[in-house]
Structure formats: structure tokens, C-alpha cells
Amino acid sequence: MIKATIPPGHSWNRLPMIGAVCALLGAIACAILGAANPKQFFFSWLVSFLFFVSLTLGALFFVLIQYAAQGGWGIVVRRIGETTFATLPVMAALFLPLLLGLRDLYSWSVPGAAEHDALLRWKAPYLNVPFFLIRAALFFGIWSFIALLYYRGSRRQDVTGDPGVSARLRRFAGPAIIVLALTQTLASVDWIMSLTPHWYSTMFGVYFFAGSFVGFIALLSVVAPAIRATGLLDTVITAEHLHDIGKLLFAFTVFWAYIAFSQFLLMWYANLPEETIWYKARIEGSWKTVSIFLMAGHFAVPFFYLMGRTVKRRGATLAVGGAWLLAMHFVDLYWQVMPTLHPEGLRPSVLDVAAFVAVGGCFVAAAGWLMRRQALVPLRDPRLAESLAFENA
């Protein structure tokens, strides 16, 4: 029998408390420091919000493709994904502070911005505040609906053991992936791309998706070995599962680089002002250093690090790769957002840390609270036996 819940007194039980304390301290720091510099606060909050919301969206995609493809190997780590995306309603609440700073964040939302700007006037039917708010509400509504449908279905199956749940969720997974792809694309356009409202990129949605999936797999690469190392599921999650997580991490690191470079290459080569404007801010001054660091740190280093087999099969080495790529995913988002606020160069702020601790604390508290209330694997999923016996050929 699988020892599937966190036993009383185990250190994972402290996660909600640790998260709540972080969230509280972070929020206090944000309130004090942000009052003096609200603009910096909103940008810092946006980066941290995007970081954690992208992890939940990556988790949603991870679980949806497993249902759609009837994947067997990943059942034992599926609940880590389910726990991650079940925090989406919390993410919706963390979006609210940004509404106070729309004019600080998005220049198109300032009244009269479009009056003397032909491009903004042309984009106004899409880029206007009421429609922006409606879309944000729709995104969170749709994502939370899918997330809770899959989370509750899986939890209910723990009790009933009804294999029909898996069949129903599988049928829904295909359409849900399409809906997720569309909403995630539009969300990235709304929240990140419209920071530079003149800019066009038809690839940006895929870029955000690639980053979000790398982000979640990186999180999984840290959490799965951590759960094992603390004596939970140590006979359930094996080197074979870690190996497959590592393969996904490697593959989507390459995919991210492929998409990021494709977006850059086409704009660099065509040299059209409304496209190059975004990169111009990022290949000058200290942002250029960040760009080069991103190429090396988000692609070259993990590419060679994760290539070998042994690195992916050992919990400690996989977790190092995962933690590194999580950090790089944050740098990636920071590099996408912050040059709008600081075009003159990299200007790290204490508020970046405060916002990260606050948003991250909420995420950890919510996920940790869910972990305590549930089995750590879907106990009665019809494919659990297949996953337990999984071996790489």
C-alpha cells in the first residue's frame, strides 16, 4: 500500500504556515515600499504574478496532455501538477492589485493616449480598459473552471474509484487544450506584449507558453525529488519518472530557445521599426548583458547540463537543473517586462524581492494547504499500476 498522505509532524505540514508568513511579510514590505514608489511596485508585482501564474498554466497543460494522450508514466507525479493549477483562483485574486496600476503599467490605458497616435487608435477596439478587464475575467473564469474540473474529478476518483472519471476528463482534454492555448496567447498579449503597445509579434503567445511549460517542468523537477528526499513516495516516484521529467525539461528548454530565437531572428532580419522597437530596448546598455545571460543561462548551460542520462535520473542533479531553470524563467519574464519601466538599463529593486515573496508566499501557502488535505498520488486512477511499473526502454 502506498504511503500517500503527509504523516502528522512531517516537515511538509509547515508549508502553508511558511507560505502565509512570507505572504504577510511580503505584503507589508510591498505596502511600505510601494507607497513611496507605486510604479516600481506595479511592475515588480506584474513580474512575480506572471511567474507564478505561468507555472499554474504550465501545470494545466502538463495534466491536460497526459489525459489527452492517455499517458501512463506520469500518473504518480500528476497530483503535483493538479495541486499547482488548483491555485489558479488564488492567482485571480493576486491579479487584482494590478488593476490599481493599469495606467502606470500600460501606456495605452492612459486616457487620451490614442488621440495623437494612429497605431493606438487602430488597436483601440482591442486595447481599451473595459475590454481588457472583461478578457482578464474571462481568462481566469475559464482557467479556474478547467482547473477545478480536473482537480475535483481526480480527487473524487480517489474516493469512488470510478474509471469513468478518467474517460470523461480525457474527452474534455482535447478541447480544453485548444481553449487554454487561445486564452494563454491572448493573456500574454494583454499582460506582457501590450506593455509596448506599438509592438507586433505573432509569436509571442507561443513564447509565453514555452516559458510557462519550462517553468512548470522545472518546478516539477524540484518538487518530485524533494518529496522523495523527505521520505514520501520514495518507492512510488522512481528514477524512471525523474528521467522522463528530465527529458521534458531538456526538450522544452530547447523548444523555448527555438521559439525565442525564431522571434528574434525574423525581427532582426526584417528590420521593421514597429517590430525592432522591442529588441532595441533589450540589446542596449545593461539590458544587453541580461539578454546574453538569458541565452547562456536559459539555453546553452541547461542544454549541455541536462543532456546526459545520469543527471536526469538522480534526484539531486535533476533538482539543481530545475531550480536553475526556475530562476532563468523568472529572469526571462523580468527581461520581458522591466525594460518598459527602466529603458535606461537594469535597475533591480527591493520591491522585486518583496513582490516575489508576497506572491510566492500565497502560492506556496495555497499549494501546501491543498497537499495536506489530499493523497499525494491519484490513488485509484486506472493507470496508476502502469505508472508504478514504468521503465524507460
Add this chain to the structure above:
Amino acid sequence: MPLLVPRLPEGAYYGILAEFTTAADLYRACERVRDAGFTRWDAHSPFPVHGIERAMGLRRSPLPWIVLVMGLMGAALGFGLQWWVHAAAYPLVISGKPYLAWPAFIPITFELGVLFAAFGAVLGMLGLNRLPMHYHPLFRSRVFERATDDAFFISIESWDPRFDASATKKLLDSLGARSVELLES
């Protein structure tokens, strides 16, 4: 031509061939042959048997290293060729870009890296398996044809240091082989 002809040592026998009826029998027999210390032997099955490489005690293939080296060589060649053409041999200004316009070189660098890695994987696999090989002494056995149908085999080569025609035959008999035959070379 040396790749196409099996280079086998001279001797009275090629080796010994044992037939098993199930994959499970084959798996268990492989473990025993491995534990008996044989090194020049092989298992034959109509379909892949999970974990057989562990039962046989096979070392990991050096193929990944061949692929890595070939891939890096292809990437270096792809980048080097473009650098030489565009920046050294025949510099031309193309759409206002510098001679060494490295972003434009990346797609071909990437493609040649992948192409050479694929060459390394396919040709390296063939080379390590000594393929193509059009004749093999095992083909003399009539029952061996069923290795592609419904029977499982272990073949032990006569130049294995532990090979002894009668003792090895006895070992394979004791492992539940349906038939054991000595093959002339």
C-alpha cells in the same frame, strides 16, 4: 569491404545455439549465462524484451558520445562555412547587416548540427552492430529462422574464454532450453 564480412576467428565451431520457448525462459537463462561469466554471446528474440540488457549484463552503448561529437562537428562546420563565405572569402553587405551576421547563421548551424547528429546516430548504430552483414554462421541452423517468428535463442561464441563445447551445452540444457546445437564455423 571489411565491414561487410564477419571477421570470425578460425576454429572447429562457430559456437552453440540454444532455443527457448518463452521470453521469460530466455530472460532467466540470460541472467544465468551472464552470471556464469560469458562475454561473447547474444540473445535473439522476435520482439524487444524489456530489461533484457540488464539480464545480459550489457554495458551502455557508446553511441550517445558519437552522436554528440558528430552534432558538435556539424554545428561547427555549418557555422564555419558561413563565416568563411560571408566574412572571409567573399564579403558582401546583405540588407545592411554586418559581414559576420551571426543570427542569420544560426538556422544552418542548427540544421547541420542535427543532420550530422542523425548521421552519427544511424551510421554509428550500423557500425557498432557491424551491419550490414550478409552472412552469419547462425544462418546454418534451421531452427534459427524462427528467431523472427516465435522462438527465443541464446548463442554463445566458441572464442569466449569460458566456452567448452560439452560443458556449455550442459549449462544451456540445464537452463530449460528446448534444443541445443553446436554450429560449425
